[in-house]
Amino acid sequence: MRHTWRWFGSVDRVSVQDAAQAGALGIVSALHHIPTGEVWPTDEIGRRQAEVRAGGLSWDVVESIPVSESIKTQTGEWRNHIANWQETLRRLSAAGIKTVCYNFMPVLDWTRTDLRWTTRQGAKAMRFDRIDFVAFDVHLLERPGAAEDYDVETLQQARQRFHDMDDNRKLELSRNIGAGLPGSADGYSLPQLREHLRTYDGIDRARLQQNLVDFLTEVTPVAERVGINICAHPDDPPWALLGLPRVLSTAQDYAYMLDQVDSRVNGLTFCTGSLGALAANDLPAMVRQFAPRIHFVHLRNVRREEGRTPCSFYEDEHLEGDTDMVAVIAELLKEEKRRRVAGRSDNEIPMRPDHGQEILDDLTRGAQPGYPAIGRLKGLAELRGIERALSHSVYGLS
Incomplete structure (x- = not known):
């Protein structure tokens, strides 16, 4: 190669x-x-x-x-x-x-909830946390109908996770998920992301x-x-x-x-x-x-951190x-x-x-x-x- x-x-x-x-x-x-x-x-x-x-x-x-x-x-x-x-x-x-x-x-390129998550060796890696993502979707983005896409247990975990987040983590999570293409200066605010999602209605x-x-x-x-x-x-x-x-x-x-x-x-x-x-x-x-x-x-x-799909995972x-x-x-x-x-x-x-x-x-x-x-x-x-x-x-x- x-x-x-x-x-x-x-x-x-x-x-x-x-x-x-x-x-x-x-x-x-x-x-x-x-x-x-x-x-x-x-x-x-x-x-x-x-x-x-x-x-x-x-x-x-x-x-x-x-x-x-x-x-x-x-x-x-x-x-x-x-x-x-x-x-x-x-x-x-x-x-x-x-x-x-x-x-x-559509709309988002690669999606991660953490861009510099700390591994057990102290390295920094990108990570997708399933519960954090659901907390973002349901409670921060407040996407219409979002709760219908998840099971009851996941929704309960996401509700608790969101409750435990401070304002800095909420802002970081929104920025990480709304980031644009790698290398670009583009990205979506929450209102912009909601608007782009609407373009895919139907x-x-x-x-x-x-x-x-x-x-x-x-x-x-x-x-x-x-x-x-x-x-x-x-x-x-x-x-x-x-x-x-x-x-x-x-x-x-x-x-x-x-x-x-x-x-x-x-x-x-x-x-x-x-x-x-x-x-x-x-x-x-x-x-x-x-x-x-x-x-x-x-x-x-x-x-992969879970035996299910979707799952949480990190870059090993x-x-x-x-x-x-x-x-x-x-x-x-x-x-x-x-x-x-x-x-x-x-x-x-x-x-x-x-x-x-x-x-x-x-x-x-x-x-x-x-x-x-x-x-x-x-x-x-x-x-x-x-x-x-x-x-x-x-x-x-x-």
């Missing part, structure tokens, strides 16, 4: 040179300052490439070209936003970038799933023509939130998407953390099922947690070998060590939550070690 590293641009407290020293070969980045729905300017693409090259690496993967809420709901300027998405693909291809990640999560899971297919029907032919692999990131967490449907949470979801728009360039970002939060997802089996259409890989591990160390990372990497290496034999040009799948616990000097650096320097370096080193061992000739995966 090609080892890459997410970088948020000049605002990132972790530099491109840091990534190179950690062992990364390429950078995963995006133009977060360009408003969602607009075409990415060619000069801004070139400027980001120059910044990455100055640090000694190449810009390998775009994560992400945001898909606007208008596209997801097929309202307002959605057709113009699709045309702009297509044009951005053309400009990225002209700049030599061949992999573009995106997500189709949009159920089947409708959102069809809107995804409609989007891909428009952008996939452009991706084919310009030689870009587009890859959908799974829902994080992989279950419905705030009454909003989710359509990329399971093997069945991805099978439907890939069958409906059956082009090799239309694929998935295989995120072991997002998919691993759902106990029913068999990750090594999913790699085997979708191997030819996996265009990008996020390797991270989560620890890369080789800990509930995902068998060795088995996942073995399946990915088998797919790379098949691609080499078949003569595919995309036989080296880009991978990045996703998220990471803040450890050692990370604790004072103040980097983007989930994206510390040393925590990711540790994760990348461990993942590279597994890959190097499995790629040894004695195992036959090289």
